[in-house]
Amino acid sequence: MIASALTNRLAQKMDYMREEQRILMELLQQATGKKRIAFTADQRRRLAIKGRELTAKERKACCHIVRPETILAWYRQLGARKYDSSGTRNVGRPRKADEIRKLVLRLANENLGWGHTKIRDALRGLKIEIGRTTVANILAEEGLEPAPERTKRKTWAAFLKSHWSTLYACDFFSVETLGTFGTVRHMVFFVIELKTRIVHVAGVRANPDEAWMIQIVRNLCDPTDGFLRGAKFLVHDRDPLFTKQWKLLLTRSGISSVAIPAQSPNCNPHAERFIKSVRNECLDHFIVFGEAHLRHLVREYVAHYNAERYHQVLGGKLLTETAVASNDNSSTGVVKARSRLDGTLNFYHREAA
Numbered sequence: 001m002i003a004s005a006l007t008n009r010l011a012q013k014m015d016y017m018r019e020e021q022r023i024l025m026e027l028l029q030q031a032t033g034k035k036r037i038a039f040t041a042d043q044r045r046r047l048a049i050k051g052r053e054l055t056a057k058e059r060k061a062c063c064h065i066v067r068p069e070t071i072l073a074w075y076r077q078l079g080a081r082k083y084d085s086s087g088t089r090n091v092g093r094p095r096k097a098d099e100i101r102k103l104v105l106r107l108a109n110e111n112l113g114w115g116h117t118k119i120r121d122a123l124r125g126l127k128i129e130i131g132r133t134t135v136a137n138i139l140a141e142e143g144l145e146p147a148p149e150r151t152k153r154k155t156w157a158a159f160l161k162s163h164w165s166t167l168y169a170c171d172f173f174s175v176e177t178l179g180t181f182g183t184v185r186h187m188v189f190f191v192i193e194l195k196t197r198i199v200h201v202a203g204v205r206a207n208p209d210e211a212w213m214i215q216i217v218r219n220l221c222d223p224t225d226g227f228l229r230g231a232k233f234l235v236h237d238r239d240p241l242f243t244k245q246w247k248l249l250l251t252r253s254g255i256s257s258v259a260i261p262a263q264s265p266n267c268n269p270h271a272e273r274f275i276k277s278v279r280n281e282c283l284d285h286f287i288v289f290g291e292a293h294l295r296h297l298v299r300e301y302v303a304h305y306n307a308e309r310y311h312q313v314l315g316g317k318l319l320t321e322t323a324v325a326s327n328d329n330s331s332t333g334v335v336k337a338r339s340r341l342d343g344t345l346n347f348y349h350r351e352a353a
Contacts (some may be wrong), residue, residue: 018062025065037065042140047071100128104138115146166232167194170202171271172239173278177288186294189216190302191227191234194270197311197319199302200227204295210243217246221253231255235271238262277305285344300340308338308347 028037039047051059051071059068100123107119114122116135123130139146170191176183189203202216220228228234234250235258236242247257260267282301288294310316333350340346 021065039066045140048077100130101138103128104130104135105142108139163233165195166230167235168192168228168231168233169194169235169268169271171237171268171275172208172241173275175283175288175294177290177294179290184290186291188294188298189213190271190274191220192270192274193227193231197270197314198306199274201298201302202227204291204298206291208241210241210245213241213243213246214249217249221249221255228253228255233258235260235268237265237268274305278302282341282344286341297341301345304340304345304347308340308345 047066048071051063051066051068054062056068059071063071103123103126104119107114107122111118116132116139119135120130120132123135168191170189172187172189175186175188177186178184184206186204186206187208188201189205189208190199190201192199200220202220203212205212220226223229232254233256238259242257242259250257265272278298278301282297286293286297288297305319307318307320310318335348336351338347338349
């Protein structure tokens with residue numbers, strides 16, 4: 001409901017901006033007598049960069065001053081200039097050396113909040129003399145925006161990389177269980193440590209509410225044995241169960257709540273991948289009879305996932321080595337199977353000689 005209201009509100013804002021845009025175009029045409037606008041090179045560059053980030057459907061809805069195909073053509077031209085000689089000048093200052101140019105771009109990309117002056121000063125610290133205007137020109141030619149805009153556009157991947165060692169994520173998944181009077185939908189709430197991929201199931205309940213979630217977060221943040229005791233950031237979606245009070249308890253434990261954009265599960269990929277795994281490898285193979293049965297299935301799967309499952313993303317390794325610590329996975333000895341859930345989940349190891 002909340003996500004729907006936000007989406008409708010955003011659509012209303014977009015409708016207003018489009019109408020205002022049409023009126024400005026009408027006024028411009030009345031004032032100049034011309035139907036087409038002559039854009040400068042910098043204006044074309046700015047529109048090309050912004051327009052390229054939109055989907056085809058979004059460009060069709062948003063682009064009224066310039067046709068969507070023109071935006072893409074401008075973007076292709078912008079990229080082509082990096083590899084041809086169209087920007088070669090016969091008069092004036094020569095371009096800076098390629099090494100300096102690459103270094104300017106590196107500093108800008110690795111430090112999104114650095115402006116032209118700070119980049120210039122950093123280069124001077126490296127004994128490279130370069131003017132602020134030259135830095136600005138290099139960034140403009142490569143389609144990089146000024147520092148305030150680059151900071152806003154800091155990628156999700158960059159955020160993950162910079163906070164990887166203290167970053168956790170959480171999510172729910174639903175399971176239909178069979179009860180006396182029909183099916184009941186239960187919600188499973190879990191947390192995953194992104195660095196290690198270790199998963200902890202925090203709770204299972206048919207009708208989760210704020211009071212339950214608050215108790216869950218207290219357990220997770222327990223300074224002695226809470227799963228989040230080493231966390232600094234917790235990624236989650238915009239489910240209404242993540243209330244203001246819930247976030248406040250996280251903050252008091254030194255953990256920042258990081259809400260991903262609405263309807264963007266791709267921003268929480270590790271949690272989404274676990275949900276897919278637990279369904280495909282476990283839950284889809286059973287008819288679940290009530291909450292106790294569900295808890296048993298999930299508990300067994302998580303034990304398998306954390307210690308007995310080989311993960312392709314980690315190069316076919318186990319998350320922890322406890323499953324083979326007794327014999328160091330030696331190449332001799334009888335091969336044994338450790339089975340869970342009547343053979344649905346299996347782990348093979350060699351019996352110590």
